[in-house]
Amino acid sequence: MTVQTRDVALPVAVRRLRARQAAATIPVVAALLAFPLVAPTYAQSVVIEVMVFAIFAMSLDLLLGYTGLASFGHAAFYGLGAYAAGLAARHLSDHLLVGLLIGLLVAGLGALLIGALAIRSLGVYFLMLTLAFSQMIYAAAFKWMDVTGGSNGLAGIPRPRLDLPGLPGPDFGSAAQFYYLALAAFLGSYLVLRRVVRSPFGRTLVGIRENEVRMRAIGYDVWRYKLAAFVLAGLFAGLAGVLHAYYNGFVSPSDVYWTTSGLVMIMVIIGGAGTLIGPVLGAALVLVLQDVVSTATERWPLIMGLIFMFFVVAARGGIVGLYETLARGLRGGGWKS
Amino acid sequence: MSPEITLFVIQLLNGLAFSMLLFLLAAGLSLIFGMMDFINLAHGSFFMLGAYVAFSLVAQTGSYWLALLAVPLAVAVLGVVLETGLLRRLYRRTHLDQVLLTFGLAFVIMDVVRWIWGADIRSLRPPDLLTGAVTFGPLIYPKYRLFVIATGLLLAALLWVVHTRTRLGAVIRAGVFDREMVAGLGINVSLVFTVVFAFGVALAALGGVIAGPFVGLYPGMDFETLIFALIVVVIGGLGTLKGSFWGALLVGLADTFGKILLPQYSLFMIFAVMAAVLLLRPSGLFGRATA
Numbered sequence: 001m002t003v004q005t006r007d008v009a010l011p012v013a014v015r016r017l018r019a020r021q022a023a024a025t026i027p028v029v030a031a032l033l034a035f036p037l038v039a040p041t042y043a044q045s046v047v048i049e050v051m052v053f054a055i056f057a058m059s060l061d062l063l064l065g066y067t068g069l070a071s072f073g074h075a076a077f078y079g080l081g082a083y084a085a086g087l088a089a090r091h092l093s094d095h096l097l098v099g100l101l102i103g104l105l106v107a108g109l110g111a112l113l114i115g116a117l118a119i120r121s122l123g124v125y126f127l128m129l130t131l132a133f134s135q136m137i138y139a140a141a142f143k144w145m146d147v148t149g150g151s152n153g154l155a156g157i158p159r160p161r162l163d164l165p166g167l168p169g170p171d172f173g174s175a176a177q178f179y180y181l182a183l184a185a186f187l188g189s190y191l192v193l194r195r196v197v198r199s200p201f202g203r204t205l206v207g208i209r210e211n212e213v214r215m216r217a218i219g220y221d222v223w224r225y226k227l228a229a230f231v232l233a234g235l236f237a238g239l240a241g242v243l244h245a246y247y248n249g250f251v252s253p254s255d256v257y258w259t260t261s262g263l264v265m266i267m268v269i270i271g272g273a274g275t276l277i278g279p280v281l282g283a284a285l286v287l288v289l290q291d292v293v294s295t296a297t298e299r300w301p302l303i304m305g306l307i308f309m310f311f312v313v314a315a316r317g318g319i320v321g322l323y324e325t326l327a328r329g330l331r332g333g334g335w336k337s
Numbered sequence: 338m339s340p341e342i343t344l345f346v347i348q349l350l351n352g353l354a355f356s357m358l359l360f361l362l363a364a365g366l367s368l369i370f371g372m373m374d375f376i377n378l379a380h381g382s383f384f385m386l387g388a389y390v391a392f393s394l395v396a397q398t399g400s401y402w403l404a405l406l407a408v409p410l411a412v413a414v415l416g417v418v419l420e421t422g423l424l425r426r427l428y429r430r431t432h433l434d435q436v437l438l439t440f441g442l443a444f445v446i447m448d449v450v451r452w453i454w455g456a457d458i459r460s461l462r463p464p465d466l467l468t469g470a471v472t473f474g475p476l477i478y479p480k481y482r483l484f485v486i487a488t489g490l491l492l493a494a495l496l497w498v499v500h501t502r503t504r505l506g507a508v509i510r511a512g513v514f515d516r517e518m519v520a521g522l523g524i525n526v527s528l529v530f531t532v533v534f535a536f537g538v539a540l541a542a543l544g545g546v547i548a549g550p551f552v553g554l555y556p557g558m559d560f561e562t563l564i565f566a567l568i569v570v571v572i573g574g575l576g577t578l579k580g581s582f583w584g585a586l587l588v589g590l591a592d593t594f595g596k597i598l599l600p601q602y603s604l605f606m607i608f609a610v611m612a613a614v615l616l617l618r619p620s621g622l623f624g625r626a627t628a
Binding site: 064117121136308 | 370376423426427432433434436437438440441442443444445447448449451452560564567568571575601602605608609611612615616619620
């Protein structure tokens with residue numbers, strides 16, 4: 001028997017805060033929309049990459065930050081989406097919807113299967129199982145040369161077409177066109193995920209994170225909620241993978257290697273787990289830092305590792321947490337306000 | 338001896354050698370987790386450090402035996418510094434935080450090693466005493482690998498004696514079972530933790546020194562070995578020495594024979610084995626279901 005939560009009307013203060021937040025995002029969205037008109041192609045490609053990883057990171061945040069499920073194998077669904085879309089685009093049709101649907105389908109099914117097997121375990125064992133499954137997919141991508149190209153990767157993925165009835169559609173060949181596609185996907189993902197986490201379903205996930213035993217005692221089917229979160233996260237990771245495949249025209253097994261799972265985890269933590277905007281900021285910071293640092297010095301992993309360790313020890317809420325602490329301090333009244 | 342049996346014995350010995358290496362890593366990892374409830378993803382990094390530092394030491398002094406004794410001690414000192422300075426702050430925090438911190442640490446160590454020693458593949462020469470092969474009729478087998486097996490079994494026996502017959506071992510076993518009670522009995526738990534950690538790190542570094550001539554030194558050896566060690570620990574059960582030993586045997590032999598019998602699936606197989614064990618026995622072969 002599941003308990004239905006009432007959709008409580010939000011108090012005025014929260015509604016006002018949200019209205020302010022919404023207003024604050026308008027200039028940001030406007031800037032994002034106008035970006036390709038003023039920025040060089042290289043900058044656009046950086047932002048595209050950030051947006052793709054932002055979707056990937058937000059999906060992991062749903063699992064890690066909101067449900068408290070530490071999955072070390074999230075790259076599996078990113079990779080599944082990428083390879084499926086890439087293969088579909090190369091062998092079936094280069095229509096956007098074909099690759100997109102197939103990529104999402106494969107990623108979602110993978111998440112359903114892996115989730116059903118792994119979610120029964122807790123803690124370390126869950127971590128290890130998700131790692132194991134993603135490594136199995138890596139192994140498959142690596143060895144299955146005829147299909148995936150093995151260590152050489154899957155190349156020659158065409159940019160998708162989007163033919164609308166009656167109109168000649170864009171072919172997303174230029175950076176600017178792909179930029180808008182990625183932007184649409186990113187904004188769409190953000191809005192959908194935000195709706196999810198604010199819904200009763202999302203609140204239930206947080207409850208599971210906070211005290212799973214209690215949720216079960218109240219009557220929630222915890223396993224099912226976890227699985228739903230896992231599949232949803234897998235779908236969005238798959239979406240990121242599809243975009244990645246289309247943008248780069250190339251998918252390699254390293255996209256499914258555990259270091260990719262680790263990297264996206266770093267983005268979530270540095271940005272701030274359990275907030276949706278945190279992983280976006282984390283993705284931006286990590287990718288930009290990687291770009292900047294790796295041109296200046298080879299010691300990118302060292303610097304990244306140190307920054308990451310700092311965040312884990314000293315700034316547990318990530319960038320968002322730091323911002324909130326600062327905002328609270330500035331609002332007057334010292335640390336306790 | 339027929340050629341098939343010879344081949345089988347050779348593979349069996351290869352598997353045993355690999356298992357012994359895995360055991361050295363898994364034992365430390367498992368006990369640290371069992372005792373302090375601390376997951377250390379940087380454990381493979383200590384293994385790698387052991388190998389690389391030994392490489393330099395042997396290059397400087399020419400003595401492998403010196404490296405075998407000194408390097409684990411040196412790396413253990415580093416381990417103690419890290420534990421007291423940094424890692425012990427996270428004993429009370431969630432496993433996820435521990436995973437993240439040690440993952441970052443592993444990244445850092447990996448890059449430092451690359452900085453100092455470069456990314457080329459190196460090899461560590463075994464001592465003259467152990468080069469060459471022994472012959473048992475048609476069976477020719479490298480001396481060094483027999484040394485690896487012997488050392489591993491010896492250490493396993495030693496660890497077993499310490500674990501079951503000494504006071505320290507009793508404290509460790511009690512600590513795995515109920516940490517608070519041990520502290521309540523007046524035992525300096527922090528000190529025991531540091532000792533256990535140092536010992537685990539020393540074992541990993543020793544594994545690295547031993548593995549050097551066997552496996553070679555290359556970037557990525559830390560994480561590759563770590564994943565195998567984690568698999569062993571999880572299969573065997575966290576916090577048990579017995580689990581580390583039998584888990585290491587299972588994984589080492591499965592990997593070696595898997596590579597021969599099903600080379601297409603070798604990478605895949607070991608994860609499948611782990612997944613299968615976990616699905617049947619969620620706490621591993623010998624682990625206890627901890628709260």
